[in-house]
Amino acid sequence: MSSVLPVSPVPLGAALPRPAAARRKKAQARQRWINALLAGVALLFLTLFLFVPLVSVFVQAFAKGVDVYLDAITHPDALAAVKLTLLAAVISVPLNLVFGVAAAWAIAKFDFRGKSVLITLIDLPFSVSPVIAGLIYVLVFGLQGWLGPWLRDHDLKIIFAVPGIVLATVFVTFPFVARELIPLMQAQGKEQEEAALVLGASGWQTFWHVTVPNVKWALLYGVILCNARAMGEFGAVSVVSGHIRSQTNTMPLHIEILYNEYQFAAAFAVASLLAGLALVTLVLKALVERRVKAELRAQQAAEAGA
Amino acid sequence: MSIQLHQISKRFGPTVVCENVDLHIPAGEMVALLGPSGSGKTTLLRIMAGLEAPDAGRVFMHGEDATDASVQERRVGFVFQHYALFNHLSVRDNVAFGLRVQPRAQRLPEAQIRRRVDELLERVQLSALAGRHPNQLSGGQRQRVALARALAVQPQVLLLDEPFGALDAQVRKELRRWLRRLHEDMHVTSVFVTHDQEEAMEVADRIVVMNKGRIEQEGHPQELYDRPASPFVLQFLGDAQRLDDGGTPLWVRSHEIAVHPEHAPGRLAATLVHALCMGPRMRLGFQRPDGAAVEVELTREEFQAQPLDVGRAYHLEARRPARFQQAA
Numbered sequence: 001m002s003s004v005l006p007v008s009p010v011p012l013g014a015a016l017p018r019p020a021a022a023r024r025k026k027a028q029a030r031q032r033w034i035n036a037l038l039a040g041v042a043l044l045f046l047t048l049f050l051f052v053p054l055v056s057v058f059v060q061a062f063a064k065g066v067d068v069y070l071d072a073i074t075h076p077d078a079l080a081a082v083k084l085t086l087l088a089a090v091i092s093v094p095l096n097l098v099f100g101v102a103a104a105w106a107i108a109k110f111d112f113r114g115k116s117v118l119i120t121l122i123d124l125p126f127s128v129s130p131v132i133a134g135l136i137y138v139l140v141f142g143l144q145g146w147l148g149p150w151l152r153d154h155d156l157k158i159i160f161a162v163p164g165i166v167l168a169t170v171f172v173t174f175p176f177v178a179r180e181l182i183p184l185m186q187a188q189g190k191e192q193e194e195a196a197l198v199l200g201a202s203g204w205q206t207f208w209h210v211t212v213p214n215v216k217w218a219l220l221y222g223v224i225l226c227n228a229r230a231m232g233e234f235g236a237v238s239v240v241s242g243h244i245r246s247q248t249n250t251m252p253l254h255i256e257i258l259y260n261e262y263q264f265a266a267a268f269a270v271a272s273l274l275a276g277l278a279l280v281t282l283v284l285k286a287l288v289e290r291r292v293k294a295e296l297r298a299q300q301a302a303e304a305g306a
Numbered sequence: 307m308s309i310q311l312h313q314i315s316k317r318f319g320p321t322v323v324c325e326n327v328d329l330h331i332p333a334g335e336m337v338a339l340l341g342p343s344g345s346g347k348t349t350l351l352r353i354m355a356g357l358e359a360p361d362a363g364r365v366f367m368h369g370e371d372a373t374d375a376s377v378q379e380r381r382v383g384f385v386f387q388h389y390a391l392f393n394h395l396s397v398r399d400n401v402a403f404g405l406r407v408q409p410r411a412q413r414l415p416e417a418q419i420r421r422r423v424d425e426l427l428e429r430v431q432l433s434a435l436a437g438r439h440p441n442q443l444s445g446g447q448r449q450r451v452a453l454a455r456a457l458a459v460q461p462q463v464l465l466l467d468e469p470f471g472a473l474d475a476q477v478r479k480e481l482r483r484w485l486r487r488l489h490e491d492m493h494v495t496s497v498f499v500t501h502d503q504e505e506a507m508e509v510a511d512r513i514v515v516m517n518k519g520r521i522e523q524e525g526h527p528q529e530l531y532d533r534p535a536s537p538f539v540l541q542f543l544g545d546a547q548r549l550d551d552g553g554t555p556l557w558v559r560s561h562e563i564a565v566h567p568e569h570a571p572g573r574l575a576a577t578l579v580h581a582l583c584m585g586p587r588m589r590l591g592f593q594r595p596d597g598a599a600v601e602v603e604l605t606r607e608e609f610q611a612q613p614l615d616v617g618r619a620y621h622l623e624a625r626r627p628a629r630f631q632q633a634a
Contacts, residue, residue, distance in 0.1 A: 194386075198357070199404035200378045
């Protein structure tokens with residue numbers, strides 16, 4: 001009697017039957033295409049809206065040759081604008097550093113009445129148009145403003161002078177440091193500070209040796225962002241500045257004046273300085289960002305326990 | 307140094323966390339504040355440390371009124387449940403922190419600080435890890451660093467807030483014993499907060515059982531176990547089962563119930579619902595006619611001597627029952 005047992009066409013130890021394996025490979029290939037397409041769209045967008053403008057700034061800056069470039073950036077008015085920009089940054093960044101740390105510390109470590117009001121106020125500069133921000137200062141400190149007569153009597157100029165520019169810059173850059181610090185400090189809680197106090201540290205020692213070191217990377221990140229905005233601010237500063245050449249022009253304003261006078265190469269030359277600053281900022285930001293993420297991750301790991 | 311709490315009350319918003327608490331902790335003793343979450347034990351500990359201020363009442367340390375003393379002035383050591391180590395400092399710098407922040411006039415010379423830190427690291431068996439940072443340590447190691455850090459400033463009182471709560475069961479047991487031995491060596495007045503009755507019984511000289519902001523009972527572990535003052539204390543220290551036989555409820559511990567196949571006066575009928583093997587013991591779940599569940603614990607030997615079948619009716623006898631005046 002011959003065997004009538006059916007014999008399987010595929011040996012028992014083989015891989016999946018072919019139709020299922022092929023389907024899976026197709027799905028993987030499709031996924032790869034989708035990823036490539038999305039990445040491609042993102043890259044195209046970045047190229048059009050970031051790379052091309054950035055590159056064209058430098059191309060236009062050197063369009064009339066290196067001499068014209070150097071003349072433009074060493075022109076007295078340009079130098080005055082650079083100095084004013086630096087001054088505004090040098091004052092507003094440390095001020096906002098102090099404000100930001102103090103506000104974040106108060107919000108994260110304490111409970112007090114008006115806490116939510118403070119949090120809202122911190123976000124205010126983000127939600128308000130920079131032009132409105134500038135207008136606020138004109139309404140308060142301008143000649144027709146609330147404090148106008150008082151200021152005139154004491155021969156103090158705020159609007160259309162350097163102090164006004166600094167104030168406007170401080171306003172628009174206020175949130176950066178605070179917003180970086182608040183979530184991190186909230187995640188860190190008060191325990192380390194309490195531990196330091198119990199060990200005998202004074203409030204100040206606790207702040208310097210425990211609170212600040214724990215947020216150093218987020219602090220640096222906030223400072224970098226704050227500085228970038230301080231140097232590049234246009235709208236608010238434009239309203240309060242008065243555009244007095246070589247006196248109350250920051251770099252962005254000076255660029256606008258040059259452009260309006262059809263001095264395109266000169267305008268782009270000065271703009272290339274700001275573009276250069278933007279690139280440096282981006283690089284620093286990327287370097288520090290990794291550390292900031294690590295800082296937050298370490299905190300979450302510590303909470304989960306080892 | 308002894309601690310005395312006199313009529314301490316504290317509330318957070320509408321919640322009363324502590325109510326007229328009187329507590330005396332003799333110098334050199336290890337006392338456990340035992341209770342469920344929300345019983346006020348951590349708040350009481352923090353009031354002792356000065357991290358919270360009581361709404362009413364006074365705190366005395368070594369006989370002196372310390373209620374208005376600042377945290378720094380109280381010279382207590384505090385160990386947190388989640389260690390609260392300084393992440394950016396090494397183990398050595400963590401332990402030295404308290405010694406380095408002292409005002410210049412009182413600060414020890416650096417060499418002496420280093421010596422004391424090394425001694426402490428030796429004592430907590432972490433000398434090899436002195437250069438590491440907290441994120442490179444396990445939970446048990448971190449807690450030992452926290453302990454060394456608290457002891458570095460030679461506090462008169464050591465306060466521990468659920469010190470082993472965040473650790474694995476095995477590590478918890480080891481550290482418990484280690485803490486007990488440390489206390490026997492150093493005899494610093496210590497108060498620790500826990501919700502684990504086994505921990506309290508193993509480590510503490512005296513236990514204070516708290517419930518809803520009040521002290522239910524305090525005394526030596528044996529006393530609390532054998533002579534509980536209320537159903538709450540009985541339930542908290544050991545598996546207590548409640549049996550209703552018509553009169554005031556009867557309370558008995560799981561392992562003090564005998565299971566009989568036949569009825570006799572005083573025995574209560576129940577059906578065996580499940581029998582679980584828990585290592586050296588058997589845990590039996592019974593159900594009474596009124597639906598109430600009763601858990602009985604037997605040793606394996608007892609169970610093997612008289613095997614029981616799930617689904618059959620048996621009769622339970624309470625060996626050392628307790629009845630309390632108030633209704634449970």
